[in-house]
Amino acid sequence: MNRTTGTRPATPPKTVTPRPARRRGPRRHTHRDLAVLCVLLGLPILLDLALVWGPTLASVALSFTTWDGVGDIHWAGLNNYADLFADYPQFWPAVRNNLLWLAALGLLATPFGLLLAVLIDRGVRFSRLYQSTLYMPVVLSLAVVGFIAQLILSRDQGALNALLGRQDHPVDWLGDPDLNIWMILLAACWRHTGYVMILYLAGLKSVDPELKEAAAIDGANERQAFFRVVLPALRPVNVIVGVITVIEALRAFDIVYAVNKGRNGLELLSVLVTDNIIGEASRIGFGSAIAVVLLLVSLGFIITYLVQELRGEQRR
């Protein structure tokens, strides 16, 4: 990191000098200004608190209750959590699947996206065309991806069985609970790769070519230059890609829901939450407990990310 800042000596003094000159008297707003601020700043804040943060806190509170959504709310202490960890057969498979999702996106799709970005960034011909094609799956809804996956993978008429010549002994790619999660992960990676590629492509364009030159002069070969110089310089992009990967892995829902409503081997935490609140059971307290587990995991990553951002802010 020091290496990167070292190449731009102009930045540090810039942030220091204007500070004393800063007018620290924000009370220069007129009444009209204040009214505009109250309405136009207040509205988004209100929306964010009422529809995002409020419900988040409410989820935490509800997770300690038993409630069916209609009758009285009863305090249940940690019962929901105890049930969840001990007696809910779908819970641990869902956790496992969410972790697999994270591993697949992080260890397969992300490096592959980076590789594609590096190859395209080297300036091959038709790079624009490759870029658009590889990005195409990202603009599709995950639900659509789920349906296309069925077209290819369904047991009796799926294209894959036809391609493998297995119509007589068809493999049930999506129905076999030992197999289907891997197939769905492949579809998820299909989409995530393009996303990662675009982010890295933009990052690579902003890396100072002088850095690479300096590395070459020092005798680094292409591989060394990439891993020791370019990749560290891409740190902000790495952080973003990391955050997106984690969030996508935790949020995963649409594909499995489109395929088989997230049952029979495709359980995910997000599916369990949805099932418990909109299903016939309507176990809102219990569903909230699952949501809180999801929240705690995400918050760990979100806070790490925000701390990184804050540090960057101070360096500016």
Added chain:
Amino acid sequence: MTVSAVRVRRPARPGGPPGRRGRFGVHAFLLAVSLAFLAPLLLAVYASLRPYEETARDGYFSLPDRLSLGYYRQAFTDSGMGRHFLNSLLITVPGVLITLFLASFTAFAVARLRLRGSLLLLMVFTAGNLLPQQVIVTPLYVLFNKVPLPYWMSDSLTLYDSLWAVLAVQVAFQLGFCVFVLANFLRTLPPEILEAAIVDGAGVWTRYRHVTLPLCRPALAALGTLQFTWMYNDFLWGLVFLSTGDKLPVTSALNNLRGQFFTDYNLLAAGSVIVALPTIVVFLLLQRHFIAGLTLGANKG
């Protein structure tokens, strides 16, 4: 565009030309990957044009006896995709506009007004966007069921099971991302522009509307494209907050094409193509903006 970029960059590259032998391999690899990435889409289009009986008999990789747009007609007539498209439009268009308006003002206030606590505010918005959607679904479901609306706004008489609910959630949830991106964008602009306006006695609204907003235009175009796709593609909100089948947006309605006991995958393929078409067209037309939108938030040194 590409060619000139290559030409400019080449002399700057250290160590002379980068081994010609690698070129062919790279092309072959990229071409293979691109084809593999496109194949599922092409297959879906092909399948959607062929009758079920034919593919059931000969498989998807057979040559067609006849091609028709019958499934597309069926998707529109039998399952009323047109109606669902309208729903998507009613949510997405106001959703994008309201989000961009509120977010641009918030970003302006956070990044350029030197208000106390603006950093905290930015963090609250950013973190909110990163929460998994399911965490907030339950309380919102309960809340929306309790909020009454007059009949002319919602025939369910509550916020629940009305397009307003989906619109509100979309705006609230996406605000975080837009504020984050726009605030980062505004920070890169020189402060002198605003200072001149302050000297001229411009109020907060004028500084936002006449000085900052015009500068945001490229960022807003980029974000708008991106937000359109995201809101249009959303699957969960419609599923959870709407119970009347007719009100579903097109993405969530795709499920309707699936039969209880028998699923005609060719019809499903046609439905998928119909749903995917708008985002693909938008992407191909506005590719530059689209990618700028994604990287605006990510790419700040």
